[in-house]
Amino acid sequence: MADSPRTILVTGASRGLGRHMADAAHAAGYGVIGLARTPMSDRPYPVHACDVSDPEQVAATFRSVKSAPGLYGLVNAAGIASLNLVLTTPAETMQRIVGVNLLGTMYCCAAMGRILARHKAGRIVNLSTLAVPLALKGEAVYVASKAGVEGFSRAFAREMADFGVTVNAVSPGPIDTDLIQNVPGEQIDALIGSQIIQRMGTRDDVWDSVSFLLSDQARMVSGQVIHIGGA
Amino acid sequence: MENRAAHQARARGRQLAGFKREYSLIVSPGERLTPDQSGIKVVDIDAIRERVCSSVAEFGEIPVENVSGNTPLIGPERALKSRQLVEVLLDLEEFAEEQLQVEFNWTTDSAMSPSQSIYRDVDSLARHLFRLQP
Numbered sequence: 622m623a624d625s626p627r628t629i630l631v632t633g634a635s636r637g638l639g640r641h642m643a644d645a646a647h648a649a650g651y652g653v654i655g656l657a658r659t660p661m662s663d664r665p666y667p668v669h670a671c672d673v674s675d676p677e678q679v680a681a682t683f684r685s686v687k688s689a690p691g692l693y694g695l696v697n698a699a700g701i702a703s704l705n706l707v708l709t710t711p712a713e714t715m716q717r718i719v720g721v722n723l724l725g726t727m728y729c730c731a732a733m734g735r736i737l738a739r740h741k742a743g744r745i746v747n748l749s750t751l752a753v754p755l756a757l758k759g760e761a762v763y764v765a766s767k768a769g770v771e772g773f774s775r776a777f778a779r780e781m782a783d784f785g786v787t788v789n790a791v792s793p794g795p796i797d798t799d800l801i802q803n804v805p806g807e808q809i810d811a812l813i814g815s816q817i818i819q820r821m822g823t824r825d826d827v828w829d830s831v832s833f834l835l836s837d838q839a840r841m842v843s844g845q846v847i848h849i850g851g852a
Numbered sequence: 853m854e855n856r857a858a859h860q861a862r863a864r865g866r867q868l869a870g871f872k873r874e875y876s877l878i879v880s881p882g883e884r885l886t887p888d889q890s891g892i893k894v895v896d897i898d899a900i901r902e903r904v905c906s907s908v909a910e911f912g913e914i915p916v917e918n919v920s921g922n923t924p925l926i927g928p929e930r931a932l933k934s935r936q937l938v939e940v941l942l943d944l945e946e947f948a949e950e951q952l953q954v955e956f957n958w959t960t961d962s963a964m965s966p967s968q969s970i971y972r973d974v975d976s977l978a979r980h981l982f983r984l985q986p
Contacts, residue, residue: 731959735942735945738938738939738942739942780934783934783935783938784935784938
């Protein structure tokens with residue numbers, strides 16, 4: 622890490638992978654600002670209330686944090702899923718999943734991109750899912766939203782390269798979080814069986830890749846999707 | 853019957869007093885408004901145009917004497933690369949916040965439209981900034 626502390630903004634910081642990313646970044650010495658729909662006061666870093674699917678909330682939140690010292694990175698970890706067939710998924714649920722996973726990522730990237738373009742340096746890491754390359758049955762809407770995140774990340778990386786900002790995506794297989802609590806065990810096993818490394822990943826497996834992408838060592842890595850577990 | 857000049861003067865006064873609604877009718881390149889007549893303190897359009905010109909010159913690495921109101925910012929004849937346009941907009945966002953005391957939200961669906969974009973040339977961008985003022 623650089624001598625002066627760098628600050629990383631993490632969305633979805635109240636639970637699951639987002640909370641772990643925020644905790645791990647804090648433990649690694651980064652300044653951390655969390656965003657979550659439900660703010661918390663029990664963390665050793667500030668967590669602001671923000672529904673990332675609401676562009677006005679995102680704009681207001683980024684306005685309030687844009688002067689934070691050393692603002693350097695964004696980890697978009699806010700995400701929701703709904704195990705359901707497309708034919709039985711309500712339109713409102715589709716909109717909510719795309720709103721949080723894809724539009725939320727885009728809103729936060731645009732807001733953070735303006736800040737980092739000023740600084741002429743920075744890192745953006747968007748969380749996707751191994752369900753995209755595996756085209757999981759029963760998760761088509763979730764897969765579509767995350768496939769959008771991957772495509773967006775690759776194209777946005779080209780826009781931000783001019784400003785010394787890298788944009789990448791990390792795509793984990795099943796990790797033991799609330800996100801997969803309603804997924805049947807046999808489906809989790811099948812998914813793990815489809816990975817190159819056939820074991821369930823851990824939250825630290827994800828953080829290790831995110832940590833690398835946030836680091837100076839990843840300065841020449843942009844527009845990439847890292848599949849945790851391999852697809 | 854009302855004197856024509858007096859009528860025009862009153863109409864002009866109404867325009868200035870309510871210029872937030874009317875500015876598009878009275879602002880054109882080269883016309884210097886005197887908004888203090890309306891009691892509203894704003895930066896005039898010429899000053900904003902000069903500020904946009906200097907920003908385009910700086911970030912576009914163009915001699916300032918080669919930048920005018922007609923300098924295109926988008927399209928095949930554009931004076932700026934996309935990176936430079938973003939730098940200009942970041943600079944003008946700061947200018948708008950500090951000097952005009954308004955928020956300059958640069959997102960627009962017509963950003964790349966040669967006929968409708970507020971970024972089509974220096975003048976259109978300057979007029980947009982001017983109109984943001986209360």
